[in-house]
Amino acid sequence: MFRQIWAMTRKEIKLAAEYRGQWLLVFLTPIIFIAVMGATFGNTGAPTVAIYLVNEDEGRLGRQVVNALRDEPTLAFEMLPSRVEADRLVGEGQRMAAVVIPAGFSQAVLTDAGGRVEVIVDPAREQTAGIVLGQVQAATAPLLIDAEVERGVRNAFNTAPDAFGFTAADLQEAGIDLPAVTKFLAAAIKGVVSSQVQDAIDNPLVRIDVQPATDAAPRQAPTLFDYLVPGYSVFFAFFLMGLMAETVFQERISGTLRRVFSLPIGRIPFLLGKLLPYSLIAMLQIVLVFAASTLLFDYDLGEAPLALGLLIVATGLSVGGLGILVSVLVRSEGQANSIPALLTLTMAAVSGALFPSIQAPGLSQLTPHYWAIQGFLNVTALHGDLSSILPNLSALLAIAFGAFGVAVWRFKHA
């Protein structure tokens, strides 16, 4: 019996190899769809905002601001030579904002008026530009604290020595070098202040503790790709149902079905010999689409290879099981061409395979897609283990064997 199933399987794969279009559809289209959908609706990793940076200042502080901004991972800068040009390009909508460090910034910071970093924003994208503003402020904050302290100390010595009951001249007389003291004090205060600031950042008075919800394993939020990869893989794998119905129908009209049943083979080995090859093709498709997604989109396969493997096998079997059921039920070439395709699209649509937010809540659980995609999500993005997908495995296998059982019951070979 196993030899017969294996003989059927090999024959079937050879027959299926003829349908080139189907192979493209099943293997290549999911990757294209994932790429297109991902590029349109999602993002790959942290977003970077590209903006212009102009440094017209010649001083030390200007350079420091530029360096601080360069270290900011979420901002990508293009340096422009002048404010005028930056203003023009942002006005044209080339970038949403430009950061301009004006001439004389380093000196201005030390005066009472203070220095200004200018941010030119595209009025059409003012809200997004607000985020940029926040990022620029965050990046320049330590520098500004430095400058603030320096100015404070300098002012203290220039305007307020009277408060201590002596003058600058007294100090000079006492052989104290005022500029040196000022420098020294500024450095000391800066040291204290910045260590205080650092401390405050590390140990804030108001602590916000981020805790995972009770009972939930620590996890990352799934990205759009974590949905798209299993979604489109499973969606297109089910197109194999059409190929199955087509080949069974061909066997029916060409007489090979009758011929096979004049040989000593039972209906169960025969139908298993149809189910197995297409299940294997479906499994191969999932493996290849996942592998390609790992390379192309940084898709995270999780940490439970056994669970992932079992899920792939169960999903493949559900493709084969439903496929063989449909193949047994269709009665004409027209039906063989239309019904599996309709079913494939309907199941995908209600299950959420097409887009995570599109699904029919009550119906989705009836589709193998739903259980497969949720299962893959648990194992991959959410880093679950085998226990996290047991319901999914059970549902998929129940669908596969239930459909196969009905197929065996309804199958007519003559």
Place this chain on the structure above:
Amino acid sequence: MPGYILEANHLVKQYGALTAVNDVSFAVEEGEIFGLLGPNGAGKSTAIAILSGLFPPTSGGAAIGGLDVVHNLAKVKQIIGVVPQDLALYPTLSGRENVRFFGELYGLRGKGLQTRVDEVLGYVGMQERANDRVQTYSGGMKRRINLAAGLVNHPRLLFLDEPTVGVDPQSRNHIFESVARLNREQGMSILYTTHYMEEAERLCHRVGIIDRGKLIALDTPRRLIAALGGGIIQLGLATMDEAARAAIEALPAVRSATFATESTMKSAASRPAEVVMPVQANSKAVLKIEASHNNDALLQVLHYCNEADVEILSLDLLEPNLETVFLNLTGKSLRD
């Protein structure tokens, strides 16, 4: 006394109101080539489908190698080979792959399978093109692979359902010779269906003639033809002259003379697959004369017509063969 490899008892198969096989009983001796001869729709393929266990008969039963076809089907299938009427092959696989696949379903494998596949490809003379796809073969070559696939399990009884339909003379001869050799050299019993009477005459030890589901004659071709006597003379007459018919029937070399009746002709004409026996356009009546000796009968009939002034519009002399046997039995031609 030779045993029977196949015994069919009162087989009936009904499709709704249509009785495709109607109370058919016959037996095939071990080592015999048995022919089932009949026109399109006679029920030949249906009989084979029942005998090879594709579906059970509506009533009646059959045994192959002493095993009941319905209850011992798995064992029966091991000892039969079926070469279906339709080319039941996978067109995108090669001839060899097709034969191999069917061999594997019989449980053959490894060296044994390899050897057997080569052997049957040799029988049908297809080693050279065996690795090409079946869809690139000529009709005759496809037929040969179709035959090879039915031989792969070394069957004791081979069902050959019209193996020469749509085949060029060369492939046809090859198939004939293969079948004859299988029977002669390996003692393979063969049930051969056809609607070509020459094939049945040339190949079969015994022939059953089947029409509209009924077995209407069964014997060796020689005896079937001998029973007919000399042959058949068809006379086209201006009227259905009953006196002339009686007089002709009374002639010494004539066994019987009957008019092909209006109703026979009509019912035959309403079945487009079959052609009414040759009737000259201007003939009003066709008298079918069974002769015990052709030459004598012809002379006597012509002499009578001349004397009695019966006008002859046409005259056909049909040579004695299974075709004329069938014509005589059913009033219609085997061929379409």
